[in-house]
Amino acid sequence: MLNLITYFYSAPFVPGILLADVWHGKHSALEPAGTAASEIATLFWAMAVGAAVIWLSMIVLGVYCFRTHQGMHPPRLPWFIIGGGMAVPSVVLAVLLGFGLSAMPRLVGPAPEGSLRVHVTGEQWWWRVSYEHPQGLDTQRVELANEIHLPVDRAVEFVLDSADVIHSFWIPSLAGKVDTFPGRETRLVVTPTSEGVYQGICAEFCGGAHAWMEFTVVVESPEAFDAWLAEQATPSNTLHDEGATRGRTLFRQQGCGACHSIRGNVARSRVGPDLTHVGSRHSIAAGRLPNDRLSLVRWLRDPKGLKPEALMPSFAMLSDEDLESLAAYLHGLK
Ligand code: HEC
Ligand SMILES: [Cu+2]
Numbered sequence: 001m002l003n004l005i006t007y008f009y010s011a012p013f014v015p016g017i018l019l020a021d022v023w024h025g026k027h028s029a030l031e032p033a034g035t036a037a038s039e040i041a042t043l044f045w046a047m048a049v050g051a052a053v054i055w056l057s058m059i060v061l062g063v064y065c066f067r068t069h070q071g072m073h074p075p076r077l078p079w080f081i082i083g084g085g086m087a088v089p090s091v092v093l094a095v096l097l098g099f100g101l102s103a104m105p106r107l108v109g110p111a112p113e114g115s116l117r118v119h120v121t122g123e124q125w126w127w128r129v130s131y132e133h134p135q136g137l138d139t140q141r142v143e144l145a146n147e148i149h150l151p152v153d154r155a156v157e158f159v160l161d162s163a164d165v166i167h168s169f170w171i172p173s174l175a176g177k178v179d180t181f182p183g184r185e186t187r188l189v190v191t192p193t194s195e196g197v198y199q200g201i202c203a204e205f206c207g208g209a210h211a212w213m214e215f216t217v218v219v220e221s222p223e224a225f226d227a228w229l230a231e232q233a234t235p236s237n238t239l240h241d242e243g244a245t246r247g248r249t250l251f252r253q254q255g256c257g258a259c260h261s262i263r264g265n266v267a268r269s270r271v272g273p274d275l276t277h278v279g280s281r282h283s284i285a286a287g288r289l290p291n292d293r294l295s296l297v298r299w300l301r302d303p304k305g306l307k308p309e310a311l312m313p314s315f316a317m318l319s320d321e322d323l324e325s326l327a328a329y330l331h332g333l334k
């Protein structure tokens with residue numbers, strides 16, 4: 001009877017997976033777009049089918065016993081317990097363990113020779129992303145925030161760490177999740193197999209704005225990727241109009257450079273996200289807002305209102321005109 005109750009309890013998991021938001025879309029672990037994710041999806045399906053088969057056979061067996069044999073006879077009972085209670089679970093667990101252990105090296109490294117390497121640091125509450133310079137300049141890294149571009153069909157090794165607390169780096173469509181720790185590097189190897197735009201998230205509660213710690217992953221052709229990286233490696237110098245020119249002056253006057261870096265401008269600090277090409281990103285503040293001028297103004301006016309505990313001060317004391325000029329300058333940094 002106890003067994004029956006246990007198996008009935010596991011039943012909701014079947015409709016659960018059918019209804020789950022993981023089924024489709026830009027962050028679906030069941031619609032894999034990378035080698036690691038498809039391996040995990042295969043394991044998931046094997047386990048789901050296995051669990052369904054075991055669950056169904058237990059129900060059938062239970063009904064059969066209650067209907068026709070009121071209570072099993074002692075001579076057969078020990079074999080039933082040894083078989084169903086010990087042998088079957090041991091075999092099932094051993095097979096799963098073998099599968100898991102054999103997949104591990106492919107999922108967490110070391111990466112194959114010639115892989116692209118991307119460093120990602122989890123920060124409260126955004127992701128610092130940095131690439132080695134396309135011309136191999138050791139001292140110069142190409143840095144940005146909350147956005148990762150990858151060439152399709154090439155292995156990439158993510159080198160992960162954290163600046164503060166434990167975060168967890170997860171791109172459900174491409175691979176499994178890996179925790180990031182302060183003072184310790186973890187690794188994840190991914191080979192994206194289809195072009196597209198995917199969503200990554202932080203999968204470990206890390207404080208106030210944890211739910212707003214998303215990032216965008218763009219998987220594109222090798223040519224498009226090379227062009228993008230070369231563009232990101234250039235300093236920014238675009239000033240479209242008078243508003244943007246005013247914005248640049250305000251950026252210096254208001255001390256934004258105490259926390260931000262804009263290559264080509266005087267700002268060099270690494271407290272907050274690098275803003276060199278902030279105008280080219282899909283979103284701002286780790287997925288909190290779309291990237292347009294109005295959203296930039298809203299962000300500058302009230303970061304903590306938009307993201308609880310955000311570590312950027314409010315600039316609500318500036319006039320609308322000043323905020324709009326700053327937004328024009330930032331939006332022009334493509
Ligand atoms: C005390 C440090 C600090 C100062 C000063 C500061 N910022 Fe920030 N800024 C941050 C931090 C930290 C974040 C990341 C917030 C998050 O996403 O949780 C951020 C995020 C941003 C973003 C979003 C970037 C992205 O890619 O998502 C913009 C734009 C920005 N700041 C502009 C400015 C401007 C303009 C000023 C000056 C008027 C300024 N900041 C002053 C710390 C600061
Ligand atoms: Cu988090």
